Amino acid sequence: MINHQSDYDAVVVGSGPNGLAAAIRLQQAGLSVIVLEGKETIGGGMRTAELTLPGFKHDICSAIHPMALASPYFKTLNLDTHGLEYIQPRYNLGHPFDDGSSAFLDNSIEETANSLGVDKQTYLDLFRSLVNIWPDIDQDVLAPLHFPKDPVALAKFGLKALTSASFFVGNFKTKQGRGLWAGNTAHSLQPLTNISTSAIGLVLSTVGHISGWPIPKGGSQSIADALASCFKSLGGKIETNTWIKSWISCLKPKQ
Amino acid sequence: MIFDVTPKQLLEIAGHKFSSIYKWQLARYRYGMGVFKVDWALSEQVPFKSDVCKQAGTVHIGNTFEEIAQSEYLISKGQHPEKPFVLLAQQSLFDNTRAPKGKHTLWGYSHVPNGSTKDMTDSIEKQIERFAPGFRDTIIGRHTYNTNQIEAYNPNYIGGDINGGVIDIGQLFTRPALRGSPFRTSSKGIYICSSSTPPGGGVHGMCGYHTAERVLKDLFPIHYSVKI
Numbered sequence: 001m002i003n004h005q006s007d008y009d010a011v012v013v014g015s016g017p018n019g020l021a022a023a024i025r026l027q028q029a030g031l032s033v034i035v036l037e038g039k040e041t042i043g044g045g046m047r048t049a050e051l052t053l054p055g056f057k058h059d060i061c062s063a064i065h066p067m068a069l070a071s072p073y074f075k076t077l078n079l080d081t082h083g084l085e086y087i088q089p090r091y092n093l094g095h096p097f098d099d100g101s102s103a104f105l106d107n108s109i110e111e112t113a114n115s116l117g118v119d120k121q122t123y124l125d126l127f128r129s130l131v132n133i134w135p136d137i138d139q140d141v142l143a144p145l146h147f148p149k150d151p152v153a154l155a156k157f158g159l160k161a162l163t164s165a166s167f168f169v170g171n172f173k174t175k176q177g178r179g180l181w182a183g184n185t186a187h188s189l190q191p192l193t194n195i196s197t198s199a200i201g202l203v204l205s206t207v208g209h210i211s212g213w214p215i216p217k218g219g220s221q222s223i224a225d226a227l228a229s230c231f232k233s234l235g236g237k238i239e240t241n242t243w244i245k246s247w248i249s250c251l252k253p254k255q
Numbered sequence: 256m257i258f259d260v261t262p263k264q265l266l267e268i269a270g271h272k273f274s275s276i277y278k279w280q281l282a283r284y285r286y287g288m289g290v291f292k293v294d295w296a297l298s299e300q301v302p303f304k305s306d307v308c309k310q311a312g313t314v315h316i317g318n319t320f321e322e323i324a325q326s327e328y329l330i331s332k333g334q335h336p337e338k339p340f341v342l343l344a345q346q347s348l349f350d351n352t353r354a355p356k357g358k359h360t361l362w363g364y365s366h367v368p369n370g371s372t373k374d375m376t377d378s379i380e381k382q383i384e385r386f387a388p389g390f391r392d393t394i395i396g397r398h399t400y401n402t403n404q405i406e407a408y409n410p411n412y413i414g415g416d417i418n419g420g421v422i423d424i425g426q427l428f429t430r431p432a433l434r435g436s437p438f439r440t441s442s443k444g445i446y447i448c449s450s451s452t453p454p455g456g457g458v459h460g461m462c463g464y465h466t467a468e469r470v471l472k473d474l475f476p477i478h479y480s481v482k483i
Contacts, residue, residue: 010470013268014259014449016411021460022257022448025467029478038410044259045409045417046458052296052396055355061292061409061417062458063344063362064313071459087349089312094305096386098318102305142461144437144453145428162424169320182323183315186340189288189366189418191331192324196424215312215346219353223458247269253256253444 006254008034008237013244016044020227021073027234035236038243041221042228048219059220066092068223069214070207072139077230084226086214093213095176095183103176105184109209119177126171130157130206141203161199165192168201256444257466261286261411261419261451262431269445277441280432284451287422288330288366289402289415291375295361296396300348303387312349316341316382330366335373339365341382358395369414372401411449418456419449428453438466439473446470 009031012023019035020042027033041047045061052058068074069086093105106112109131113123133153140148141157148154160168165185169192172178185192185201204213216222228238258265262281270278303309317323317340326336344362347353353360365379376399384390400408402415411419420430430437431451438446448466450456471479 012257016259017458017460018448018463019259021463022467051294051398056296057353058294067457067459073464089349090310093313094308094311095315096305102307104307142454178320182320191328
């Protein structure tokens with residue numbers, strides 16, 4: 001199939017969230033772009049299928065999407081007009097303990113803090129401040145290293161984010177506050193004694209208080225489908241069943 | 256050419272186009288813990304003891320900070336904890352398109368050492384049962400992926416690593432390699448835009464967006480100024 005790629009200004013290999021985002025941005029700028037996907041369906045880590053029984057639709061990889069909703073770039077794409085609908089659960093997160101109690105992350109900082117006993121004020125101070133500065137730093141946190149738009153605000157976040165989760169947990173006294181922190185920082189996929197493991201916990205909680213931890217209606221595939229619809233509406237082209245495993249000279253885009 | 260793949264596949268596809276230093280940098284790129292993934296079909300919702308968990312989109316199973324920290328520590332040392340930290344998502348509680356009426360789906364995984372093929376199903380279900388007695392009786396269907404199977408499904412999950420490489424301090428800003436721009440390779444016109452570039456894993460598209468900006472600045476400066 002791949003014999004006419006030199007008709008395009010850019011060729012993107014892979015249709016995950018980053019491949020599609022790159023393709024959309026280039027197409028928006030007026031380039032002609034083709035996305036090549038190895039599998040029958042697009043989406044990378046955003047796919048949904050009946051893995052168990054008929055009628056049961058499972059998210060194969062990603063499931064809950066705080067970062068998709070909080071993404072500074074996706075926000076500009078009006079993906080709702082391409083059929084994407086986010087559902088907000090009653091609680092973003094529940095965290096049960098052996099004694100039957102539980103901690104939770106609610107959209108409201110106050111409601112979350114109220115459940116944390118003596119950690120209430122610590123939690124309120126921490127996340128009110130981060131929620132406040134997040135709009136000034138989100139583009140800088142979610143970017144390669146560069147000179148930030150608001151260095152003071154970024155430093156407020158960065159000095160906390162660069163600590164290890166094991167160090168930062170010292171701010172919390174209760175089992176609930178400490179457990180909640182452990183669960184959120186374990187998303188770092190590293191031992192919690194590593195420096196900078198606080199970052200993911202702070203970001204996930206902060207965006208949880210701003211825009212929630214939403215569920216895409218119909219499954220993660222809906223995000224992929226909405227991105228693809230956006231890309232195609234701009235004139236972009238997607239070719240599935242085209243697995244690139246080695247260099248093919250005809251992949252060279254036109255110069 | 257823009258590749259939404261990790262350094263391992265980029266080397267396989269385009270290695271011959273790169274400088275020896277860049278090839279060396281990509282080859283020493285480090286991947287992190289993997290995941291063992293389970294999807295369940297349930298006859299009813301998970302019978303959590305906690306009312307909050309019955310109404311939560313996501314549930315973190317791991318009890319205390321100490322227990323979770325110990326679980327993650329053991330995995331980083333190549334071991335499989337008896338009581339793993341488990342992440343659950345209960346989409347069907349809030350989205351009725353996911354399961355037949357009255358029935359439910361449950362999505363979950365635990366972390367495991369990179370490349371592990373150990374079946375974690377029993378440990379994971381024991382952990383859920385601990386906070387939701389009777390959970391096992393609600394299971395009517397189950398599907399699992401170990402790290403090999405999930406990598407076979409999606410080749411960007413090297414050894415089951417869903418973040419496209421460790422996001423520790425050594426690879427936070429310098430993923431996949433220490434360069435002027437992380438998205439540029441040593442070969443003109445070839446770029447990498449996957450979660451192996453900043454800001455890393457997760458569905459946000461920001462790696463792709465920043466790669467596209469780089470491509471426009473480098474190769475299509477006239478287009479770069481086009482307003483979006």
